[in-house]
Amino acid sequence: MRVNLTVNGRPAHAEGVWEGESLLYVLRERLGLFGTKNACEQGECGSCTVRLDGEPVCACLVAAGQAEGREVETVESLAGAAGLSAVQEAFAEAGAVQCGFCTPGLLMATDALLRREPRPAEAEIREALSGNLCRCTGYEQILSAVRLAAARRAEGAR
Amino acid sequence: MNAPAAPGGFGGVGESAGRPDGRQKVTGAFPYASDLRHPDMLWGHTLRSPHAHARLLGLDVAPALAVPGVACVLTARDLPAATHYGLDLPDQPVLAEGRVRYHGEPVALVAADHPETARRAAALIRAEYAELPGVHDEASATAPGAPLLHPDRADRYAALVPHPNVVHRQPVRRGDLAAAAARADVVVAREYRVGMQDQAFLGPESGLAVPDGEGGVDLYVATQWLHVDRRQLAPVLGLPPAKVRLTLAGVGGAFGGREDLSMQAHACLLALRTGRPVKMSYRRDESFLGHVHRHPATLSYEHGATRDGRLTHVRARIVLDGGAYASSSPAVVGNAASLGVGPYEVPAVEVEALALYTNNPPCGAMRGFGAVQACFAYEAQMDLLAAELGLDPVEFRQRNALSEGSVMPTGQRVDSPAPVAELLRLVKERPLPRPRQWETRDSATGARRVEPRALPGGLGRASRGESVVRGVGYAVGIKNVAFSEGYDDPSTARVTLELSGDEPVATVRTAAAEVGQGGVTVQTQIARTELGVSRVVLAPPDTGIGSAGSTSASRQTYLTGGAVREACAAVRAEVLRRARERRGRPADGPPADGLRLAEGKVVTAEGEVLAGLAELLEAGPVTAEREFRHRPTRPFDPVTGQGDGHVQYSFCAHRAVVEVDTELGLVKVVELAAAQDVGRAINPRAVVGQIHGGSLQGLGLAILEELRVDAAGRVRNPSFTDYLLPTVLDAPSMPVDVLELADPHAPYGLRGAGEAPTLSATPAVVAALRQATGRALRRVPVRPEHLVGLAE
DSSP states (O other): OOEEEEETTEEEEESSOOTTOBHHHIIIIITOOTTSOOSOSSSSSOTTEEEETTEEEEGGGSBGGGGTTOEEEOGGGTSBTTBSOHHHHHHHHHTOOSSOSSHHHHHHHHHHHHHHOSSOOHHHHHHHTTTOOOSSSTTHHHHHHHHHHHHHHHTTOO | OBOOOOTTSOOOTTSOOOOTTHHHHHHTOOOBGGGOOOTTOEEEEEEEOSSSSEEEEEEEOHHHHTSTTEEEEEEGGGOOSOOEEOSSSOOEESSOOSEEOSTTOEEEEEEESSHHHHHHHHHHSEEEEEEOOOOOSHHHHTSTTOOOSSTTOOSTTGGGSSSTTEEEEEEEEESOHHHHHHHOSEEEEEEEEEOOOOOOOSSOSEEEEEEOSSSOEEEEEOOSBHHHHHHHHHHHHTOOGGGEEEEEOBOOOOTTTTSSOSSHHHHHHHHHHHTSOEEEEOOHHHHHHHSOBOOOEEEEEEEEEOTTSOEEEEEEEEEEEOTTSOTTHHHHHHHHHHTTTOSBOOSEEEEEEEEEOOSSOOBOOOTTTTHHHHHHHHHHHHHHHHHHHTOOHHHHHHHTBOOTTOBOTTSOBOOSOOOHHHHHHHHHHSOOOOSOTTEEEOTTTOOEEEOGGGSTTGGGOOOSSTTEEEEEEEEEEEEEESOOTTOOOOEEEEEEEEEETTEEEEEEEOOBOOSSSOHHHHHHHHHHHHHOOSOEEEOOOBTTSOOOOOSOTTOHHHHHHHHHHHHHHHHHHHHHHHHHHHTTSOTTOOGGGOOEEETTEEEOTTSOEEEEHHHHHTTOOEEEEEEEOOOOOOOOOTTTOOSOOOSEEEEEEEEEEEEEETTTTEEEEEEEEEEEEOSSOSSHHHHHHHHHHHHHHHHHHHHTOOOOBOTTSOBSOOSTTTSOOOOTTTOOBOOEEEEOOOOTTSGGGOOOOSSHHHHHHHHHHHHHHHHHHOOOOOEESOOHHHHTTSOO
16 A cells, blocks of 8 residues: 655655554655664554654554554654754763663653653653663663753753 | 764763764664665564474475565575584574474574565464473473483583583582581571563664675674674584674664574575575564573572671572573573672682573573672572671671672682772662652641652552551672683774874774673773874774674673773874974884873973874874783683682672552662772763663562563563563662772773672662561562562
């Protein structure tokens, strides 16, 4: 089948999609957007978090056909012409990235959190990120990064 | 990769410099092994055994070959050369022939034009099995008439083991045990068990094999050690090593689980057979079957002490389940035996460690490597003894703590700082977190408020705090750094200093696998410090240069860091020679003239600028390659275990504070404080990141993580739904104290840091759970039924 969707603000389509393919597979293997990661492919780890019509979802749990006509934003959308977003800068600076496989999903989850709640309390940060597994960092420096990004956004960073 | 310096800093040794791959990793551009593709590629898939032990009577691959899109199916009969491989012993079949020995053993390979086509075709292969009785524990593996996993063993351990189903056995004996035991006023003897933990790295096993059209192959792969992969691959492919070229692809975590081969040989075989590039990428369920795990263990310990709180003796027997193939079991045994009494001075020791062959999943390397299991047991024993003696558990440990100059049970003298008592003091003296943080009072009305996210059970809202009890526990551990027992594991670095435009740039080339730990960062930091240049570029790691050894055993900063440092020193010497020559000084000497490189210039001892680097490099680039090795070690004596077997020891202590809902058996770890000596923190933030990550993996083993294997040897929970990894809601606050007591034998005085925190976190958490509940808790992971007394 053919799937038409908008990815990071641009129209995209994929031909010859097998009906069983996930949005994750289409993004990665058919559209070449490998930033969205494939760690568990059953919605447990959050590594493939994207925004679908603005809502964060696990791309592995969305059938390709469900994305027909909808807007998808991936980690590749976060950096703008002016450079990295505040969340990306904070993750790179605070030690939140080790192997980095969980990073795109955590960036998307953090971005969604800070859009919704610019000054989240500790418990809110933890709840918002609880669907994203990280095996390297023990989460401490990820939490530091989220706090840093929130503070910078409050000062006007993007 | 170009590395950013720390904000406001130069980015040299001792700074928290940023990762050179950081920008790529936060934009999604970093290419992991599972992201590789080639326009002409096929997808490979592995058919695996559903049985733990069976005769493989036949494989009919015709139905798979008939599927449109399938290019190739391979079975053991198609193997071109060597049929077995292994890190230590080549006992593992590339594809099973005649017999399968564990659930998940590869039996056939399919290559097709779509991954789902390959999976479905593999499922159509008709594999005929006749199930065999299996052995799954020590009693069944060593019973009379037990089926032998490997009946015709001729390996170097075979003559020394008590039974052919024992891979390797290592005793360690020191002192007069009977006399020492007679002096003991208090003796405690218990048995402990450790479940099967999995590395559970997030990036699945993946790689892309590309045939070169001339009979050779290029493999781009996520691994921990390119050269040991090649050493095993070349004989299987029937090729000289020069025709098997490996390049590191982005690695999404490792923790030991990528030390053995997974898809490497399979992808290369399919690529060479089809003449097309073949990509393989495991799904999570296959990943759980496709790599080795941490050895489950049964540990029997007897400890004795005198009334004044001095250890008299330790007698221990550590039985590790190695599963169906040897993997790195022999070295895990060596660690368990030699580190089995912990960081303590013990006058008399009798330890026996062994690994079994069973029909359970193969076990091998995981962070902590044999020292984790022992630490859980000996630390529980130390708490029991302290209680028997009426001593504070930290005070009792400090009285018996190892220190510089102490002698290990192997007879090896500890010849660098060993601040065991100090690390315990640091975690103990840290203020305790406020109790019942989930409970607040409204300042106006005085009404009680409860924050469920901080309670045991969390958002399950299982409790409002009615039966929540706090406990505090301590533990400390000892881990070896680098490969032991006489193993020679050098690393190689080539450093080139040259002009790019008019700016000096250092290029560092090694084969060291970056698996997330930040090896790339410390390499750039070392080059900056040694060469006085800010721009450092890292060449992609591949087999085109000498081995770096494995990214494991907490060894890569020590060994590859040491190699980069020595190569830089050689480059620097040549640059200084050019500077002396140009300024009419004696070209070759004297080293004592105090010339150094700083900020792109040659500077005299008095601080005068003698020459700019750029002008010296106009004559051409300067390159040096160096191989760096640690001090030699010796094998342990097969009977007494005596020998200077280890390069360096690494120490970490933890204090855990837990809150337990004693009715429901739910746990919230409130805080897990650590103190560790790292000798020298090359990158302080990265060191703390290692301590956090290792600590949380230890917490996972304490209360969450276990790969469950049923009585028939089948893995029951190969998914992230059922194998419970700590989430951010399970993660406690983790304050860290880092000591930097230089090891005079190591580069920069550094001490390998990655593994030690994984050891003591587990027993500290369980000690806190024991204090909160009063239960014995002799098995990890602790489950709710253990905490409420519904199971032992």
